[in-house]
Amino acid sequence: MDDSRRIAATDDVPDDGTLLCTLSGGDEKTEAILTRLDDGTIVAFANYCPHWTDVRLDKGSSALVRDGELVCQKHGATFERDSGVCNFGPCEGAMLETIDVVAENGSVLLTDDDYAFESLGASQEYDRSSGNQIGF
Numbered sequence: 273m274d275d276s277r278r279i280a281a282t283d284d285v286p287d288d289g290t291l292l293c294t295l296s297g298g299d300e301k302t303e304a305i306l307t308r309l310d311d312g313t314i315v316a317f318a319n320y321c322p323h324w325t326d327v328r329l330d331k332g333s334s335a336l337v338r339d340g341e342l343v344c345q346k347h348g349a350t351f352e353r354d355s356g357v358c359n360f361g362p363c364e365g366a367m368l369e370t371i372d373v374v375a376e377n378g379s380v381l382l383t384d385d386d387y388a389f390e391s392l393g394a395s396q397e398y399d400r401s402s403g404n405q406i407g408f
């Protein structure tokens with residue numbers, strides 16, 4: 273695994289929130305959110321709500337984690353942090369888009385071949401305004 277796959281130190285990933293980073297894939301930038309589970313596993317998801325895909329879960333200062341679940345603050349959908357499954361709200365049953373990462377030797381490494389790591393924080397080019405919305 274080369275250093276260009278390193279996203280952050282594992283210690284930088286919160287268990288009560290998310291760490292935001294920007295990935296590139298094809299011609300587009302994608303934002304990802306990383307969070308640490310109770311057993312120390314680190315998981316990552318694309319930073320948008322499946323209800324309205326132009327809504328970010330993490331707007332730059334961490335997504336809301338309440339009772340161990342990720343919360344979309346737009347309409348209150350909650351997502352299991354291990355699987356990304358929505359277990360309550362207007363998009364119940366939908367899933368966050370998983371991005372493959374692994375923790376290794378104190379670092380979080382991107383293992384998803386669809387993406388390359390760009391930077392920590394929000395993307396300047398991020399625009400999901402053409403995203404889909406599930407009516408409710």
Ligand code: FES
Pocket residue numbers: 321322323324327344345346347348349361362363
């Ligand atoms: S946009 Fe996330 S619950 Fe509606």
